[in-house]
Amino acid sequence: xxxxxxxxxxxxxxxxxxxxxxxxxxxxxxxxxxxxxxxxxxxxxxxxxxxxxxxxxxxxxxxxxxxxxxxxxxxxxxxxxxxxxxxxxxxxxxxxxxxxxxxxxxxxxxxxxxxxxxxxxxxxxxxxxxxxxxxxxxxxxxxxxxxxxxxxxxxxxxxxxxxxxxxxxxxxxxxxxxxxxxxxxxxxxxxxxxxxxxxxxxxxxxxxxxxxxxxxxxxxxxxxxxxxxxxxxxxxxxxxxxxxxxxxxxxxxxxxxxxxxxxxxxxxxxxxxxxxxxxxxxxxxxxxxxxxxxxxxxxxxxxxxxxxxxxxxxxxxxxxxxxxxxxxxxxxxxxxxxxxxxxxxxxxxxxxxxxxxxxxxx
Amino acid sequence: xxxxxxxxxxxxxxxxxxxxxxxxxxxxxxxxxxxxxxxxxxxxxxxxxxxxxxxxxxxxxxxxxxxxxxxxxxxxxxxxxxxxxxxxxxxxxxxxxxxxxxxxxxxxxxxxxxxxxxxxxxxxxxxxxxxxxxxxxxxxxxxxxxxxxxxxxxxxxxxxxxxxxxxxxxxxxxxxxxxxxxxxxxxxxxxxxxxxxxxxxxxxxxxxxxxxxxxxxxxxxxxxxxxxxxxxxxxxxxxxxxxxxxxxxxxxxxxxxxxxxxxxxxxxxxxxxxxxxxxxxxxxxxxxxxxxxxxxxxxxxxxxxxxxxxxxxxxxxxxxxxxxxxxxxxxxxxxxxxxxxxxxxxxxxxxxxxxxxxxxxx
Numbered sequence: 001x002x003x004x005x006x007x008x009x010x011x012x013x014x015x016x017x018x019x020x021x022x023x024x025x026x027x028x029x030x031x032x033x034x035x036x037x038x039x040x041x042x043x044x045x046x047x048x049x050x051x052x053x054x055x056x057x058x059x060x061x062x063x064x065x066x067x068x069x070x071x072x073x074x075x076x077x078x079x080x081x082x083x084x085x086x087x088x089x090x091x092x093x094x095x096x097x098x099x100x101x102x103x104x105x106x107x108x109x110x111x112x113x114x115x116x117x118x119x120x121x122x123x124x125x126x127x128x129x130x131x132x133x134x135x136x137x138x139x140x141x142x143x144x145x146x147x148x149x150x151x152x153x154x155x156x157x158x159x160x161x162x163x164x165x166x167x168x169x170x171x172x173x174x175x176x177x178x179x180x181x182x183x184x185x186x187x188x189x190x191x192x193x194x195x196x197x198x199x200x201x202x203x204x205x206x207x208x209x210x211x212x213x214x215x216x217x218x219x220x221x222x223x224x225x226x227x228x229x230x231x232x233x234x235x236x237x238x239x240x241x242x243x244x245x246x247x248x249x250x251x252x253x254x255x256x257x258x259x260x261x262x263x264x265x266x267x268x269x270x271x272x273x274x275x276x277x278x279x280x281x282x283x284x285x286x287x288x289x290x291x292x293x294x295x296x297x298x299x300x301x302x303x304x305x306x307x308x309x310x311x312x313x314x315x316x317x318x319x320x321x322x323x324x325x326x327x328x329x330x331x332x333x334x335x336x337x338x339x340x341x342x343x344x345x346x347x348x349x350x351x352x353x354x355x356x357x358x359x360x361x362x
Numbered sequence: 363x364x365x366x367x368x369x370x371x372x373x374x375x376x377x378x379x380x381x382x383x384x385x386x387x388x389x390x391x392x393x394x395x396x397x398x399x400x401x402x403x404x405x406x407x408x409x410x411x412x413x414x415x416x417x418x419x420x421x422x423x424x425x426x427x428x429x430x431x432x433x434x435x436x437x438x439x440x441x442x443x444x445x446x447x448x449x450x451x452x453x454x455x456x457x458x459x460x461x462x463x464x465x466x467x468x469x470x471x472x473x474x475x476x477x478x479x480x481x482x483x484x485x486x487x488x489x490x491x492x493x494x495x496x497x498x499x500x501x502x503x504x505x506x507x508x509x510x511x512x513x514x515x516x517x518x519x520x521x522x523x524x525x526x527x528x529x530x531x532x533x534x535x536x537x538x539x540x541x542x543x544x545x546x547x548x549x550x551x552x553x554x555x556x557x558x559x560x561x562x563x564x565x566x567x568x569x570x571x572x573x574x575x576x577x578x579x580x581x582x583x584x585x586x587x588x589x590x591x592x593x594x595x596x597x598x599x600x601x602x603x604x605x606x607x608x609x610x611x612x613x614x615x616x617x618x619x620x621x622x623x624x625x626x627x628x629x630x631x632x633x634x635x636x637x638x639x640x641x642x643x644x645x646x647x648x649x650x651x652x653x654x655x656x657x658x659x660x661x662x663x664x665x666x667x668x669x670x671x672x673x674x675x676x677x678x679x680x681x682x683x684x685x686x687x688x689x690x691x692x693x694x695x696x697x698x699x700x701x702x703x704x705x706x707x708x709x710x711x712x713x714x715x716x717x718x719x720x721x722x723x724x
Contacts, residue, residue, distance in 0.1 A: 086613060251449075
C-alpha cells in the first residue's frame with residue numbers, strides 16, 4: 001500500500017484555492033480543501049509568500065500532514081492578469097519567486113496549455129504557456145472519468161467552457177484572448193461581476209433607468225437578495241466595505257440608480273435584482289449559443305444529447321438554468337462524476353488530480 | 363464702491379471644487395478657483411474638515427483674503443450619494459458637521475432644488491431638497507446672462523442637461539432618480555466612467571470580444587490615448603494606481619480583453635479606444651435624443667435653432683461632438699457667456715455667482 005499526497009494550488013487574481021489529495025493504491029482516500037480571498041491588486045509583494053504559508057498551515061499542517069510528506073505541488077496560475085503586475089510575464093515571475101520561498105522547486109509542477117505538466121525550470125522559460133491554463137487541468141482530471149463531454153466551470157469571476165474529447169480538452173483557444181474570441185471563456189461570474197458589465201439599464205416605476213457606472217453594488221448583492229448564494233458563500237469583499245447582511249445588499253443595490261434605502265422599496269429592488277439576474281443569464285446564453293455554433297461538429301458527435309458537466313460556485317444558478325433554457329438537459333456535476341467534495345475549490349482538486357494521474361498512469 | 367466676496371463650494375463624491383468671486387459694484391472684479399480630488403469613499407470622517415481647511419488655505423489665504431472677509435459661503439453637495447454613507451441623509455448631515463467646524467454657520471447658504479438658497483438651519487431640516495442640486499445653481503447663474511437655453515454640464519462623472527426658461531431651470535426631474543428618468547442626468551463622464559458601463563464588446567482582429575468586468579481601465583485612459591484630455595486634465599486616480607503616461611494608459615486598456623502590452627499592438631489598442639469613444643458618444647446621443655423628445659414643447663419655442671450652452675471638462679469632446687451629430691450647431695460655452703475663467707470648476711463659479719445675484723438683485 002503506497003500513500004501519495006499531492007497538493008494542488010489554483011492561484012487566481014481574487015482567490016487562491018488549495019486541495020490536498022491522498023491517494024492509496026490509485027484511489028483518493030482522503031481529501032481536503034481550503035480557499036482564501038486574496039485580491040492581488042490590494043497586496044504587496046511580500047504578502048504573497050505569507051499567503052502561501054497560510055495555505056500550508058491551513059491545509060497541510062492543520063490536517064496533520066508535514067510539508068515534506070507531500071510528493072508534489074501541482075500549480076495553476078491566473079493571477080498574472082491582475083493589474084498588480086504591469087505585464088503577465090512580470091506576474092508569473094513574481095509568483096514563481098514567492099512559490100520558491102515556500103516550496104521545494106523540484107516538487108513544483110505547472111499545467112501548460114499544451115495539456116502537460118512542466119517542471120519549475122521549464123515553466124520559467126515558457127511562462128506564457130502556463131498563464132491562465134487552469135481550465136486544462138480540470139479538463140484532464142474530468143477526462144479521466146468521462147472521455148467526451150463539455151465542462152463548464154462557473155466561478156465567482158469567470159466561466160470556462162471546455163469541449164473534452166478522448167479525455168483531453170480540444171478547445172479552439174489556448175490563451176485568454178483566443179478563448180474569449182472562441183466563446184470558451186466568459187468574464188462574468190456569480191460574485192464579483194459589476195452591474196454595468198451585465199446591463200446598462202434597470203426597470204423602475206415603469207421606466208428603463210440608465211444606471212450609474214460607480215461600483216456601488218456587485219452581482220453578489222443581487223444573488224444574495226435572490227437567495228442564489230448564502231451569506232457564507234458571499235466570500236468577496238462588498239462594494240462599500242459594509243456588511244453582507246440582506247439590509248446592506250439592498251442598500252448597495254439602491255445606489256446603482258442613485259437612490260438609498262430611505263427612498264426605494266424592497267419590492268422595487270427585488271424587481272431590479274430579478275431583472276439583472278435575467279440579463280446575466282441572457283449574456284451567458286448568448287455566449288453558450290455562440291460556443292455551440294462554433295463547435296457544431298463536436299456537438300453532433302454525441303449520439304443523443306451532448307453531456308454537460310458543470311462545476312464552480314455558480315454552476316447551479318448560472319449554468320444549469322441557462323442550459324435548460326437552451327434545451328440541454330443532460331447535465332451532471334463534476335462533484336458527482338469525480339467524487340470531489342465541493343464545487344467551489346474544484347479547480348484545485350482538478351490540478352491535484354490531473355497531476356496524480358499523469359504521474360502514475362502515463 | 364462696495365466689495366463683496368463670495369466663496370462657492372461644490373462638494374462632489376470624487377472632487378470638491380471651489381470658486382472665490384469678488385464683486386465690485388455688481389461686477390465680478392476678481393475670481394479664483396481650486397479643485398481637489400477627494401474621493402469620499404476612501405476617506406474617514408475626520409478628513410472632511412481637513413479637506414475643507416485645505417480649500418480655505420488654497421483659495422482664500424493664498425490669494426491674500428481672510429476667511430472673515432468673506433460675506434457668504436454658498437454650497438452645493440452631491441457627495442451624499444457616495445457609499446461612504448449608508449443613506450443620503452447621513453451623508454448630508456455628516457458633511458454639515460464638517461462644514462460647521464470650518465465655517466460660521468450663519469454665513470452658509472445651500473442651493474435647494476426649488477431654485478432658492480436656504481440657510482444652515484433650514485437646510486438641516488430639508489436635507490433632501492439640497493441633495494444633488496448643483497445643477498440648479500449653475501442654471502440660475504447662467505439664466506442671468508441668457509434667459510432661454512439648454513445648459514449641458516459634462517464633467518468627469520456625470521452630465522447634466524437642464525432646460526432654462528425665463529432665467530430659471532424648468533427641469534422635469536428634481537432629484538437624481540427623476541432626473542435620470544427624464545434624461546436630464548446621465549451618469550457618464552470624461553474621466554471616471556468604467557469601460558463596461560459604456561460597452562460590453564470591443565473589436566479585436568475582426569471579432570467582437572466580450573470584455574472583462576474588472577476595473578482594469580477607465581474612460582480617462584481612452585480619452586488620454588485619443589488626445590481628448592491632457593495628462594494634467596487626467597485628475598482622477600488611475601485604475602491600477604500606476605502612472606498616467608501614455609504607455610500606462612495603453613497597458614491598462616490592454617487588460618480589458620485580458621491582454622498586456624507585450625502581446626497587443628498599439629494600433630489595435632487605438633482601434634479599441636476609438637470604438638469605446640464612439641460608443642460613449644452613442645450613449646449620450648441616445649439620451650440627448652430622448653431629452654429632446656420629452657422637452658419638445660420647450661425646444662419648439664426657440665425661433666430658430668435652440669441654444670445649447672456647454673461647460674465642464676468634457677464639454678468639447680463629449681457634448682459638442684454629439685450635438686453636431688444631432689444637427690444642432692447653435693452652441694456656446696458657459697465661459698464665453700458668463701466670463702468665468704475655466705470650465706472645470708464652473709459649478710463652483712455657478713453656486714457663488716447665483717448666490718450673489720439672489721442676494722443683491724432680488
